[in-house]
Amino acid sequence: MSGDDGVRAGADMTRRERLRAEAIREIRTIALRQMADDGPGAISLRGIAREMRMTPRAIYSYFATxxxxxxxxxxxxxxxxxxxxxxxxxxxxxxxxxxxxxxxxxxxxxxxxxxxxxxxxxxxxxxxxxxxxxxxxxxxxxxxxxxxxxxxxxxxxxxxxxxxxxxxxxxxxxxxxxxxxxxxxxxxxxxxxxxxxxxxxxxxxxxxxxxxxxxxxxxxxxxxxxxxxxxxxxxxxxxx
The missing domain is CATH 1.10.357.10 (Tetracycline Repressor, domain 2)
Structure with a gap:
């Protein structure tokens, strides 16, 4: 791998980390809103996935349960x-x-x-x-x-x-x-x-x-x- 390729790989990793952090913040925000609307028992990973237009498998990569x-x-x-x-x-x-x-x-x-x-x-x-x-x-x-x-x-x-x-x-x-x-x-x-x-x-x-x-x-x-x-x-x- 050339030096330029290494820089690009590092930049891609930083971008992935930033996108992951943004997704986690959105998951937390939606979970608290679910709780505000329907009580603490309403927190649902599948419901959050639907709102974020993600598959259940994708959201479980952020929180397993x-x-x-x-x-x-x-x-x-x-x-x-x-x-x-x-x-x-x-x-x-x-x-x-x-x-x-x-x-x-x-x-x-x-x-x-x-x-x-x-x-x-x-x-x-x-x-x-x-x-x-x-x-x-x-x-x-x-x-x-x-x-x-x-x-x-x-x-x-x-x-x-x-x-x-x-x-x-x-x-x-x-x-x-x-x-x-x-x-x-x-x-x-x-x-x-x-x-x-x-x-x-x-x-x-x-x-x-x-x-x-x-x-x-x-x-x-x-x-x-x-x-x-x-x-x-x-x-x-x-x-x-």
Missing amino acids: RDDLITDLINGIAASLAEEVEAACGAVPADDPGGRLTAWGQALRRWALANPEGFRLFYGNPVPGYRPPEGGPVDATARRVCRGLTRLVADAWPHARHLQPEDASWSDLHPDYAAEIRAELPDVPPAAAALALRIWGRMHGLVALEIDGHIHPVAGDPAALHRAEMHDLVRSLGLS
């Missing part, structure tokens, strides 16, 4: 959310734990409003028949979000004036979850890990109600309501 597609979607959603909340926290000084928690909660809301179907897939009802890979990338990617919030709470723990470390023990948490936290964040006390779950519940609750359309009929300004909840959360921790 529907479960593989759903796993890919969840991984991408979790990574996107993690990047959003991490960037928001990174913009707040480390010596302002209340501000960092507020930024985390507001970033969660911003991301959810921009990605409602992703939020539902990640946090909503499980997809019928879906079996995630055991110990696979979904678990690791999803843990990144939870671990980040737990780290924030642990960093805030010394400054939280209204809390007592003896309020919780590792036995209060699910054994698998406790083992993960103790392995990945060995300096985090069990009460801080338990508090992170309670904080996540408060941050998540209003967002889930808003995404499902329950807030707008009763709140004139959902953003202000969520902001007030975050400020109250921070004050309740003695971090204001």
Whole structure:
């Protein structure tokens, strides 16, 4: 093969990779739209193939099974959310734990409003028949979000004036979850890990109600309501 032939082959490979990436993006977009229109159980590789005018055999070269597609979607959603909340926290000084928690909660809301179907897939009802890979990338990617919030709470723990470390023990948490936290964040006390779950519940609750359309009929300004909840959360921790 001549030098020119080698350059052309390299260019062709780059083009194939680009076309494959574009096809995968379109598959993901259609899958989320299927879910938005008819629920999570409507995600179908054959339906996506029909819409893209591909043969079933062709689409299976991108995702061998529907479960593989759903796993890919969840991984991408979790990574996107993690990047959003991490960037928001990174913009707040480390010596302002209340501000960092507020930024985390507001970033969660911003991301959810921009990605409602992703939020539902990640946090909503499980997809019928879906079996995630055991110990696979979904678990690791999803843990990144939870671990980040737990780290924030642990960093805030010394400054939280209204809390007592003896309020919780590792036995209060699910054994698998406790083992993960103790392995990945060995300096985090069990009460801080338990508090992170309670904080996540408060941050998540209003967002889930808003995404499902329950807030707008009763709140004139959902953003202000969520902001007030975050400020109250921070004050309740003695971090204001």
